[in-house]
Amino acid sequence: MNNMSLLQVAVSLEQEIVAHRRHLHQYPELGFQEFITSEYVAEYLEQLGLQVQRGVAGTGVVALLETGQPGPCIAVRADMDALPLREQTGLPYASRHEGAMHACGHDGHMAMALGAARMLTGLRRELAGTVKFIFQPAEEMLGGARHMIDAGVLESPRVDGIIGLHLWPDLPTGQFGVKAGTIMASMDHVDIMVHGRAGHGAAPHQGVDAIIAAAQVLSALQVLISRESDPADAVVLSMGSIHGGSIPNIIADQVEIRGTVRAVNAATRERMRTRVTELAQAVAAGMNARADVRYEFGYPPTVNDAKWVRYAEEALRGLYGEEAIHPLAHSQMTSEDMAYYMEHVPGAFLLIGTGGEGKGKFPLHHPELAIDEKALHYGAAYLAQFVRNYLRE
Missing domain, CATH: 3.30.70.360 (Alpha-Beta Plaits)
Known part of the structure; x- marks a missing residue:
């Protein structure tokens, strides 16, 4: 499967990926209360034939895609919790849970990871190693990543590196914010x-x-x-x-x-x-x-490994060309508990632009936040491309 055909697969899955995001957006749950969310994620991953573990660190989900060939283990991480915020978007798929909203993009993070899981399942025969999908609870202020690490998500099999994305309305759709070293503050x-x-x-x-x-x-x-x-x-x-x-x-x-x-x-x-x-x-x-x-x-600060950032840039170039890479001039002052994983293993955490078609009007954590959903299949394709490159290498 060449790069263009992988991108074509992502385009063909766009409606499904968007449907994931819209469903999850309607049923937001706060940290360590992601019961509906985690069950939806787990059921879909099981339908793909992955080995799924529920109830990790309370409501976390971990799924393994085994290729059948010896090789490294790479983790793809997505967070699941919503914010205690009353949604004011007026969208037809707005939150049905009063006082809770996916205003930080975690619904999109899950949708992109689920899309990548679907694509990588189809690539299983050309890969060597294991893909571990980590869907964690409680990123917002509660440090769910620490609980997942304590529960052993970086072991059995041992994770060699980890990747993730964060939706970013300040960047236009089709752009990925990239920075080696510290990308987010403590x-x-x-x-x-x-x-x-x-x-x-x-x-x-x-x-x-x-x-x-x-x-x-x-x-x-x-x-x-x-x-x-x-x-x-x-x-x-x-x-x-x-x-x-x-x-x-x-x-x-x-x-x-x-x-x-x-x-x-x-x-x-x-x-x-x-x-x-x-x-x-x-x-x-x-x-x-x-x-x-x-x-x-x-x-702690979220610190990208320089070598893994190069891998990320290679994946982006292969899919979209150099123009998709947006070098970040400085660290973002937002914080992420992705940092905890990256204290243990190397990784690359990128920002993915969702500001197309005027959708960057409102910032993250705003009750009227709306994203350009075209970004979701771009992100899913990137995650799949990164993993494919790594497990083929």
């Missing part, structure tokens, strides 16, 4: 509890206003980015949640601030942990309040 969690002293709103001097103290802490933290960080060193601090107080005429005694810090440099990551804690505590103390800081390291 993500760490910050929880600051500011303690004051309650009082009457008419006598603020008798209390310690936790809201005022928290506001000063929030303002001061931005100095860590604007005045303490090298402008060439990518780091982002985003405090996305603040809660405190009860009614208008009571001085609040407690305010909670929660957010994330993202970095691509290990030293910067460590510095931010130290300085966020020091500054929050010092500023609160200056307001006669107290700040308790819980700072937890979360997802």
Whole structure:
């Protein structure tokens, strides 16, 4: 089967791949609750004749495509969970689960992996080795990849490398964002509890206003980015949640601030942990309040192996030509728990453009996110081409 015929197979499967995505889009489930989703995935993979294991790390699915010939094992990873978001697209296949939406493209990730599984099943006789399909739960904030690794998904057989894709509305359809080294940032969690002293709103001097103290802490933290960080060193601090107080005429005694810090440099990551804690505590103390800081390291940076990126580029050239490769000038400040797999085995994680026909209007995690579904068969073909090249080599 030559490259053109493989692409033709992907085109012929386009409607089926899109149907997968639309079905999964209608039934989004949050992390570790992907029961309907995982059953749909498992049933389809079983229909293809793959060896399927259900219930991995709770709701994960692992499927093996055995070629019957000795060789390496390559993993194809897709995540399954949705976001706690009320969809506002108005699409006929919009979410039927109130308060949940596939707004990060995981429905597309699964659809592309299922399409690749269908294509690779037809290529079984010309391959040597094993393809392991990993459909993992709970990528969003919960680190499902760690649970899958703990459950042994990189063993039996031992995985030699891993590949994956992330839908990316900032790129036009037909473009693949490629970068060797760090492609996505780390993500760490910050929880600051500011303690004051309650009082009457008419006598603020008798209390310690936790809201005022928290506001000063929030303002001061931005100095860590604007005045303490090298402008060439990518780091982002985003405090996305603040809660405190009860009614208008009571001085609040407690305010909670929660957010994330993202970095691509290990030293910067460590510095931010130290300085966020020091500054929050010092500023609160200056307001006669107290700040308790819980700072937890979360997802590590997602680091692509240079050799595996070259493999990815070869697969893309073979299918679409050089014009499909979009070199990324810098790391993306989003984070991915794909990073955990790639701490153990080499891999290539690429961004696939979905911004065709005006579909890049809304970003990921937006309730009106819509993607260009033509991208799905491009992605499926790429995954299949990469695996075919690797297992033939």
